[in-house]
Amino acid sequence: MIKSIFSLAGAWLMLVVMVCSCDKGKSGRHAADKQTGTEGMVWIPGGEFIMGTDDPESYAHERPAHLVRVDGFWMDATEVTNEQYKKFTEATRYVTVAERKPDWNELKKQLPPGTPKPPDSVMVAGSLVFVAPQEPVMLNDYSQWWKWQPGADWKHPEGPGSDLNGRWDHPVVHIAYEDALAYCAWSGKRLPTEAEWEFASRGGRAQERYSWGNELNPEGKFLANTFQGSFPSRNLNEDGFEGTSPAKKFPANDYGLFDITGNVWEWTSDWYDVNYYKTLSAAAISINPHGPDRPYDPDEPFALKRVSKGGSFLCAGNYCSNYRPSARQATAFDSGTSNIGFRCVKQE
Template identity: 40%
Template structure:
């Protein structure tokens, strides 16, 4: 990513109340490198094979699975959150078994790893000599140099990109440009984009910086603690979020986003979760580690 100044935040009036996407404010970043894709199952397997690391979902023995993606016997279902009844707590769900004990990833090596907590992602980064992106780095990278745009390619969710794309691109479900929900959420997915859950990380078309699927597919953990009022006090140069907090920033939306309840599949959209939470639509990508960076380690 080139050194740049950009306007961070929602410039289109799309903000979800309480998410803290405003005020729009100028941010200056030095150049940095960021993964072109989310970390894949194959990538994460390399980490666990080398270290023996067990994710928090594996240690606890359960994780959150979307109800249409459950692949487990009835006795493994642990309950349903009252405010989000499309989720199921599933015993045995983890990154190797994304739907539960009757699922696997043998043919999903190029899909994003899911069921990884912030702590798990930070542990991977420590092993790889990388870091989680700051929220500002993530948004600058996702925007691809397009000031104020809703999406990595512009404002139209169905628009074609004008940038040249590698020959490896896939375009399932044209004219969709991202992996989100189509149909009646959460009971009927029309699959117009080609996917019920995750898509291979190099699906659709990359943005002008060469990044694939920063929006849709899976939520991506960022380094920062989250606070809805942070933008009012954000630093101009290299902002890194509040110095402490209860939840960490997540960016980009996922395959479950739908305008009827969650329009967070946008460049400026923000969400958050506790650092020990894992779910079937959450993953991450990494950036180069800076010499002064001592804040992105597990449990900090």
């Protein structure tokens, strides 16, 4: 199981250890609407739905199921692509978190008191990149497949020497929370709440396990970009992709949303609190919930985490079966990884 992408500070803690060890509704509108600035978006009608799940095979932080109502909104039909993010950075000269040298004074706020500062040689711009082990490994140590890669960012997904040739229509990755917010502000949009995201992902299907029904691969068809095989070392690529896939490569859900399952994780605006659903279940109905007032993840109590949704190309049945509407993950606001992006929403 995985429910949390560790924080950038957590990645530095991993580096410290390494250094020390060496040294020491179904009626969505699919059409563009240029007059209201909603081109490339689809209409999500809003309504009441059961959020979360009581499925005993789900992860504990997805439970209990609870009644929620959301108002209607527009949502990007696809995850924001590299081409779209390029237009934003060219227009604004924005520099992403992964392209900046880390600030130790900020990082240490998310680490246990007394954590030693990593040497200056490793305090360089970069991001976390998935690197498949050459042989099967125990699944209790993510450092076996996540690598801190200096020079990795949205323009260089695997680090120096990599580029976006042939991937301009893929979702942008290595996007930290503030990078997504900056794009939203520039485009006149915002990030969805967790409730909005889950309502949209369900596509009007009440409590079905996946966005398209109750079977992962109905009639042998792959409906999302996920991991087939034995994570993390053996990817069979049966869906045709080892990494990210182009936008609209897999079928849309019943609201016209592409890749709302798999491909890359998507940011929401809600803080993550492992106990949040228990507080909502006490109410008869929650109307347009915006998440808890503060974050809480017992695995990293000092980290500031938001909820991300949807799973990614790295979600597999033997480790991270988060390719479900109710699935959720705690993602530190400063994390940029090779499997997290976003899409935007807008009120009518």
